[in-house]
Every structure is written in C-alpha cells, then in structure tokens.
Amino acid sequence: MDPIRVLIVEDDPMVMEINAQFVSRFSGFVLAGKAFSGKEAITLINQVNPNLVLLDYFLPDTNGLSLLQTIRNKHYPLDVILLTANRDPNHIQEIFRSGVVDYIVKPFRFDRFQSALEQYRSTLKRFKENRPFEQADLDGLKGAKHKSSVLEEHLPKGLNDRTLQQILQFLKGQAEPLSSEDVAIGTGLARVTVRRYLDYLEKKGEIVMEIQYGSVGRPMNKYRL
Known part of the structure; x- marks a missing residue:
C-alpha cells in the first residue's frame, strides 16, 4: 500500500510541529503539507491530494466544521480526523454528521493519537482489498467490541x-x-x-x-x- 499522505491544518506553530513529529513517527504515513488557515488548507488539498486531514477546529479565517463541510461539498476523496480543544456537544454532533473518522480532544496523549492513525491505516488497507465485507469486518472498522469486551x-x-x-x-x-x-x-x-x-x-x-x-x-x- 502506498504511504498515507497527511495534511495538518493547525494555526498554532508549536502544536503544528508537535503533530508533524507525531506523524513522522509512524511507518506508512508521510506528511504532505501544513496549512495554518482554512484558505491555505483548500489550496494544499488541491495541490498535494492528501488521503487524511488532521484538522483543528479553531482557525483564523474559519472553523473546522465549516472547512469540513466545504471539503464534503467539493467531494474531495479524503478522510478527516479532528484534533481540537473544542468540546461543544452541538459542534461535535454536526462534525460527526459531516463525516469524520475520529475526534481527538486536546490535550491528548500520544497513545490516543497512535491508536487513531493505526485504526485509520487498518481501515484504509481493508477497503483497498476490494472484497465483500462481513459483519465482523464492519464491527472492526467501527471499533465495536463483543466477545473480547x-x-x-x-x-x-x-x-x-x-x-x-x-x-x-x-x-x-x-x-x-x-x-x-x-x-x-x-x-x-x-x-x-x-x-x-x-x-x-x-x-x-x-x-x-x-x-x-x-x-x-x-x-x-x-x-x-
């Protein structure tokens, strides 16, 4: 499988570097770009064609929900994980309705970030196998736990x-x-x-x-x- 191309959208330079270092620690992932605003994010999406966007909610020219909705309206073939301090239940509900694969609240531990990327990599690999899904496959994609609970x-x-x-x-x-x-x-x-x-x-x-x-x-x- 080709490396997963990651675009980070974050307006805080220090947080940006921390997240970039986190991404660099995983095999199978490559940092495709850094965007510090919503406008810059759309430009880079068109330029670098990321598979995954790590998106902050609070941006200088927009917010994560609006940018996510723009991404969906433009039908970009990519996935989004929110990395944000936003805990507003109404915002979170709308964000999930707009389609994200995960939502991680700042400050977060590295192992939570690691789990999200590993789950995403596993999910992407399963889709690329191009074989019919069984219920167990779908449960695994959603992180459902049954007998192993x-x-x-x-x-x-x-x-x-x-x-x-x-x-x-x-x-x-x-x-x-x-x-x-x-x-x-x-x-x-x-x-x-x-x-x-x-x-x-x-x-x-x-x-x-x-x-x-x-x-x-x-x-x-x-x-x-």
Missing part, C-alpha cells in the same frame, strides 16, 4: 463486573473528563476503589486518562470514555 474478560482479583459496569455507565453520561474523586462522589463508591477500576480501565484502553494542569498545585488525572 473488557466486561467479558476475567477481571483481576478484587474487581467485579457490577462495580465496573456502574463506573462505566456513570462515565457514559458525562460530557467532561472527571477526576477519580468526581467519579467516587457520582457513584457513591470509595475513592480508593474507584481509582483501582479507573487504572484497570485505562490500561485496557476502555477509557482515556488526560493530565490537566491548573494555575497552582499538582496536575490532576481526569478520565473519560
């Missing part, structure tokens, strides 16, 4: 399914990432108990841990699905 695995000693499901169900209803203390208060469980389950879920890749820095004090770990 963490809830059906043998849990470590001291953990049980009921408490695990209680924590997961609570997290599903949250729009923002939460600390272990927030989860403990919301579920009525002891904080030390919640922390054990969150650590387990994070290691299994069922939830994502984000490190948030305040103006004072130590950084705080927060969790989301």
Whole structure:
C-alpha cells in the first residue's frame, strides 16, 4: 500500500510541529503539507491530494466544521480526523454528521493519537482489498467490541463486573473528563476503589486518562470514555 499522505491544518506553530513529529513517527504515513488557515488548507488539498486531514477546529479565517463541510461539498476523496480543544456537544454532533473518522480532544496523549492513525491505516488497507465485507469486518472498522469486551474478560482479583459496569455507565453520561474523586462522589463508591477500576480501565484502553494542569498545585488525572 502506498504511504498515507497527511495534511495538518493547525494555526498554532508549536502544536503544528508537535503533530508533524507525531506523524513522522509512524511507518506508512508521510506528511504532505501544513496549512495554518482554512484558505491555505483548500489550496494544499488541491495541490498535494492528501488521503487524511488532521484538522483543528479553531482557525483564523474559519472553523473546522465549516472547512469540513466545504471539503464534503467539493467531494474531495479524503478522510478527516479532528484534533481540537473544542468540546461543544452541538459542534461535535454536526462534525460527526459531516463525516469524520475520529475526534481527538486536546490535550491528548500520544497513545490516543497512535491508536487513531493505526485504526485509520487498518481501515484504509481493508477497503483497498476490494472484497465483500462481513459483519465482523464492519464491527472492526467501527471499533465495536463483543466477545473480547473488557466486561467479558476475567477481571483481576478484587474487581467485579457490577462495580465496573456502574463506573462505566456513570462515565457514559458525562460530557467532561472527571477526576477519580468526581467519579467516587457520582457513584457513591470509595475513592480508593474507584481509582483501582479507573487504572484497570485505562490500561485496557476502555477509557482515556488526560493530565490537566491548573494555575497552582499538582496536575490532576481526569478520565473519560
């Protein structure tokens, strides 16, 4: 398979370089261009024909949703992953309706970025095989988990399914990432108990841990699905 050509659209030069370095660490991907505005992005799309656009929401001359809709209206044969600090549920819903393969919230961990690119590479490879899809293939493309789900695995000693499901169900209803203390208060469980389950879920890749820095004090770990 030919290298996947990536265009990064990001107005912050420092973030641009970080994302470019991330892309360079993956075999099978090549950085095709850098755009710092929506207008520049459209120009580069026409020039370099990317397979994948890594798109920020906040741009100096437009926003990620408007640019995504322009890309779709022009029928460019490319895919888009949002890399943004935008957490507005209405914007996110419209973005998914406009067609993106993933949405990654800043600040994000490298392993989350890695997972997104690896999943995209696997998906693209599957499409290029040009053979009929089975349900298992489609489930794999959407990241669906069935028999291999963490809830059906043998849990470590001291953990049980009921408490695990209680924590997961609570997290599903949250729009923002939460600390272990927030989860403990919301579920009525002891904080030390919640922390054990969150650590387990994070290691299994069922939830994502984000490190948030305040103006004072130590950084705080927060969790989301």
